Amino acid sequence: MSGVNKAELRAHFKQIRDSMTAEEKDNIENKVFECCVNSDIFRQSKDILIYVSGGIEIGTRKLMGHVLKDAESGLKRLLCPKCEKGTNIMHFYVIGSMEELESGSFGILEPKACCERVDDPIDPLCIVPALSFDSKGYRLGFGKGFYDRFLADFNGISVGLCCESCMTDGELPRDEHDICVDYIATECGWVKDPQREYKRKGDSRNER
Numbered sequence: 729m730s731g732v733n734k735a736e737l738r739a740h741f742k743q744i745r746d747s748m749t750a751e752e753k754d755n756i757e758n759k760v761f762e763c764c765v766n767s768d769i770f771r772q773s774k775d776i777l778i779y780v781s782g783g784i785e786i787g788t789r790k791l792m793g794h795v796l797k798d799a800e801s802g803l804k805r806l807l808c809p810k811c812e813k814g815t816n817i818m819h820f821y822v823i824g825s826m827e828e829l830e831s832g833s834f835g836i837l838e839p840k841a842c843c844e845r846v847d848d849p850i851d852p853l854c855i856v857p858a859l860s861f862d863s864k865g866y867r868l869g870f871g872k873g874f875y876d877r878f879l880a881d882f883n884g885i886s887v888g889l890c891c892e893s894c895m896t897d898g899e900l901p902r903d904e905h906d907i908c909v910d911y912i913a914t915e916c917g918w919v920k921d922p923q924r925e926y927k928r929k930g931d932s933r934n935e936r
Contacts, residue, residue, distance in 0.1 A: 731740060732901075733865055733901065734868060734871070734901055735825065735859065737859070737869065737896075737901075738859055738868065738870070741859040741860045741868065741894045742743050742784060742859060742888070744797075744891075744894055745784050745859070745891070745894065746784075746894055748891075749886075753787065754787075755915070756786065756891045756914075756915040757786060757787040757790060758790070759914075759915035759916075760786055760889055760891075760913050760915055761790045761791050761794070762915065763913040763915075763917060764791060764855075764887065764889075764913055765791070765794055767913075767918075769853060769885050769887065769911065770853060771855035772851065773802055773804070773851050773852060773884075773885065774776070774793055774803075774805065774850040774852070775805045775807055775846065775849035775850050775851065775852040775853070775884075776795045776804055776805070776806055776807065776808065776852075776853050776855070777807045777808075777809070777820050777849065777852055777853065777854040777855065777884075778791060778792055778795065778807070778808060778855045779808070779809060779855060779857045780792070780808055780809075780829060780837040780838070781857070782835075782836060784859070785846040785857040785858075785889070786857070786889035786891060788855065788888065788889070789826075792806060792808075792826070793826075793921055796823075796824070796825065796826075798826065805822050805849075805850075806822065806824075807820040807821060807822055807823070807849060807852075808820065808821060808823050808824070808829065808837075808838065808839050809821075809838070809874070809878075810832060810833075810838040810839050811824070811832065811833040811834070811836075811838070811872075811874060813833060813930030816872060816873045816874055816875075816877055817874070817877060818874045819845050819847070820845070820846055820849065821839035821843035821844060821845050821846065822832045822843060822844045822846055823839050823843055824838075828840050828842070828843055832888075835912055839880075849884065851884070852882070852883075852885070853884060853885050853886075853887065854878075854879070854882060854884055854885070854886045854887070854889065855887055855889060856875055856879070856886050856888045856889070856909050857869075857870075857875070857888075857889065858875075858888055858889075858890060859894060860890065860894045860895065860896045860900065861888045861890045861894075861895060861896065861900075861909070861912050861919070862895070862896040862898065862899050862900045863895070863896075863910070863912075863919060864899065864908055865888065865889065865908035865909045865910065865912060866900050866902050866906055866908045867888055867900070867906075867908070867909060868896070868900050872904070875907075876906055876907050877905075878907055879907040879909075880905070880907055884912070885911055886909040886910045886911070887909060887910065887912070888909040888911070888912045888913070889912075889913055889914075890912055890913075890914050890919075891913055891914060891915060892914045892916045895912075895914065895919065
């Protein structure tokens with residue numbers, strides 16, 4: 729979609745998502761869920777950083793529930809983001825149940841004040857939202873810049889979730905500060921395939 733700016737692209741992909749039925753969205757979410765949890769990058773990660781989905785992103789509630797079950801036996805921890813008011817900065821906090829979320833910035837569910845902030849997650853995997861990704865892993869976000877700022881200093885693996893109909897044909901327009909994700913999962917499988925490319929950062933692996 730060359731020659732189209734980010735604002736026009738956001739409107740285009742929002743229209744695609746808004747036109748989907750609840751059944752279509754559920755079907756996509758279930759297939760993306762299976763794609764993620766059956767991957768080595770998910771199995772080998774300890775701290776799973778997941779956005780709390782609204783109506784426009786790929787749903788994450790099933791994935792969050794899966795991590796919370798693993799958390800009961802100490803296998804994993806679920807971390808969710810909280811945005812700092814008046815800034816483009818977010819931090820991640822451990823939650824032990826969905827009841828530890830409350831409405832926060834932009835009407836999005838965020839961890840409550842009682843939750844523990846984690847600045848140095850262990851073997852982290854960050855699940856990243858977007859309206860669209862291109863095949864190189866660059867994303868069309870929602871214009872606030874939270875994830876680009878966060879990913880710039882993130883020492884872990886990042887996975888973007890996207891429906892196949894919102895994958896960009898070609899390259900998305902991008903700015904100097906835009907950060908690509910390591911892998912992308914859709915209802916049709918991996919676009920950037922971790923089974924071929926997976927390298928954990930920290931032991932000469934995964935040079936982004």
